[in-house]
Amino acid sequence: MLLFKTTDIAKCYLKCMRKSSTRFSDNVNSSVHLPAGVVRQTFPSLAKSELEVLYPVANTDSLRLPSAVVDFDDPNGLSNCRQSCRNALPGHIIPKSARFVFVSINRYERKKNLSLALFALSHLFIHWDELVDSDKSGHAKPSDVHLVLAGGYDTRVAENVEYHKELTALADELKIGDHVTFVRSCPSEVKTLLISSSDAVLYTPDREHFGIVPVEAMFLYRPVIALDSGGPRETVLDGSTGFLCRAEPEARLPGCFAVQLARFLNDPSLVSRMGKMAHRRVVEHFSCNAFRKQLCDIISHLSAPNFQ
Numbered sequence: 001m002l003l004f005k006t007t008d009i010a011k012c013y014l015k016c017m018r019k020s021s022t023r024f025s026d027n028v029n030s031s032v033h034l035p036a037g038v039v040r041q042t043f044p045s046l047a048k049s050e051l052e053v054l055y056p057v058a059n060t061d062s063l064r065l066p067s068a069v070v071d072f073d074d075p076n077g078l079s080n081c082r083q084s085c086r087n088a089l090p091g092h093i094i095p096k097s098a099r100f101v102f103v104s105i106n107r108y109e110r111k112k113n114l115s116l117a118l119f120a121l122s123h124l125f126i127h128w129d130e131l132v133d134s135d136k137s138g139h140a141k142p143s144d145v146h147l148v149l150a151g152g153y154d155t156r157v158a159e160n161v162e163y164h165k166e167l168t169a170l171a172d173e174l175k176i177g178d179h180v181t182f183v184r185s186c187p188s189e190v191k192t193l194l195i196s197s198s199d200a201v202l203y204t205p206d207r208e209h210f211g212i213v214p215v216e217a218m219f220l221y222r223p224v225i226a227l228d229s230g231g232p233r234e235t236v237l238d239g240s241t242g243f244l245c246r247a248e249p250e251a252r253l254p255g256c257f258a259v260q261l262a263r264f265l266n267d268p269s270l271v272s273r274m275g276k277m278a279h280r281r282v283v284e285h286f287s288c289n290a291f292r293k294q295l296c297d298i299i300s301h302l303s304a305p306n307f308q
Contacts, residue, residue: 098146107152120257131262153184218278241278
């Protein structure tokens with residue numbers, strides 16, 4: 001009991017120290033503009049301070065495709081390697097019959113809102129004739145569409161186990177179970193192949209502070225469909241590198257996501273066009289070089305003779 005109380009006192013002391021000492025910093029940075037607001041709420045002493053955004057970077061070194069699936073001599077090789085990447089994956093993940101593949105990568109946690117992807121796919125199938133143009137989509141059928149939900153999973157974490165069961169049950173309830181593959185704890189090389197196998201990556205969390213998956217997807221030349229909130233609002237350019245859906249009203253989200261899914265069926269060339277712009281955006285704004293340049297600018301500003 002004494003240890004418990006001491007720990008609580010220590011936590012309270014450290015919390016107070018952080019709040020009082022942070023205001024003496026020469027510079028405070030935030031990962032995106034949303035957390036900047038959270039920082040001001042957490043540290044009232046910074047309410048009038050100017051917070052600079054310093055975007056995190058994805059570990060692009062881990063996002064390398066094997067030469068067996070992409071022709072690196074082809075300028076369009078990385079944006080046009082979907083089929084070869086699908087063939088390189090274990091056969092149970094993506095059916096051979098799938099023409100259009102959408103991928104969601106996130107931990108199996110309820111706050112990641114993975115059920116949205118299932119509701120969106122169900123909405124697409126229910127409203128197929130309204131959303132999908134038969135001629136433009138090459139006479140696509142619902143059986144041509146497949147969704148992969150992949151992400152972190154630990155059998156020791158009760159929520160991971162429970163949420164996975166809930167999602168599989170929901171897929172069956174929505175009668176889309178045959179169109180969905182659940183992948184648990186896939187290694188980085190499988191994740192890279194999954195992203196590159198997709199026509200677009202779905203990112204379902206709301207008000208995520210940054211969200212590294214959209215950046216990874218765009219680096220691999222894949223458009224992103226996400227909520228217009230949190231990090232994706234700043235990383236994904238709506239209509240250029242992907243599509244953003246308004247987070248409210250929540251009841252309309254599956255329909256909004258379904259409309260964006262249908263865009264890729266009705267115009268298969270979107271993957272390549274948007275993918276190239278997506279990759280360019282990551283290189284220019286979310287790469288190590290971009291981070292290094294911005295950090296050097298901040299340090300130069302702080303070390304300037306007239307800095308106060």
